[in-house]
Amino acid sequence: MPSTQDSDVEFAAIPLAYRLFFLYVEPISALVGAFYAAAKPVDYLTFLSSSAETANIATGAGTPPTPTFISLLQLANLYLLFALNEHLVLSSTASPRTWRRLLFGLLIADFGHLASMVPLAQEKGFAQVFLHFWAWNAMEWGSVAFVYAGATMRTSFLLGVGFPDRNTGHGKED
Secondary structure (H helix, E strand, O other): OOOHHHHHHHHOOOOHHHHHHHHHHHHHHHHHHHHHHHHOHHHHHHHHOOOHHHHHHHHOOOOOOHHHHHHHHHHHHHHHHHHHHHHHHHHOOOOHHHHHHHHHHHHHHHHHHHHOOHHHHHHHOHHHHHOOHHHOOHHHHHHHHHHHHHHHHHHHHHHOOOOOOOOOOOOOOO
C-alpha cells in the first residue's frame, strides 16, 4: 500500500495550476451555478434573457412556470453532479490517464454548453454573446467566459502544456 508521501509525490506530477483549477475553482463555480438555478431561479432566468420583456415572459409573476422550474432543478442537480465528479474523481488519483479521460469528456461538454447559448446569440447577436466580453452580464461571464477558461485549461492539459518535457501526460506511465 503506497504511503501518503508517495501519493503526494505522484500528485506533484500534475502541475499545480491544473490541480487548483480542476479540484477547487471549477467545482466551486459549478456549485454556484447549482445554487442560482435551484435557489434563485428568477435571477437565473433573468440573466439568461436578452431583454426585460423575455425575462418577464420566462418568470411570469415572479416565479417560473412549473416545467421551467423543474428543468432548473434538474440543471442544478447536474451542476452538483459535475462538481462532485470532477473533484472526487480527480482528487482520488494522480493517474494522467484518468485525468485525460475525464477532462476529454468535460471538453466535449464545454462545446455543448457553448452551443446551448446559441438561442441567446440569435436574439442578441453572436458577437454580443460570444465575443463582446465588456458587455456581458454575470450569466454570460459564467456560461461563456468561464467555459472558455475551462476548455482552454482542458485543452492545455490534453496537449501536455506545463508538464515536464520527460512527462507530457501522454505516455504509458500511468
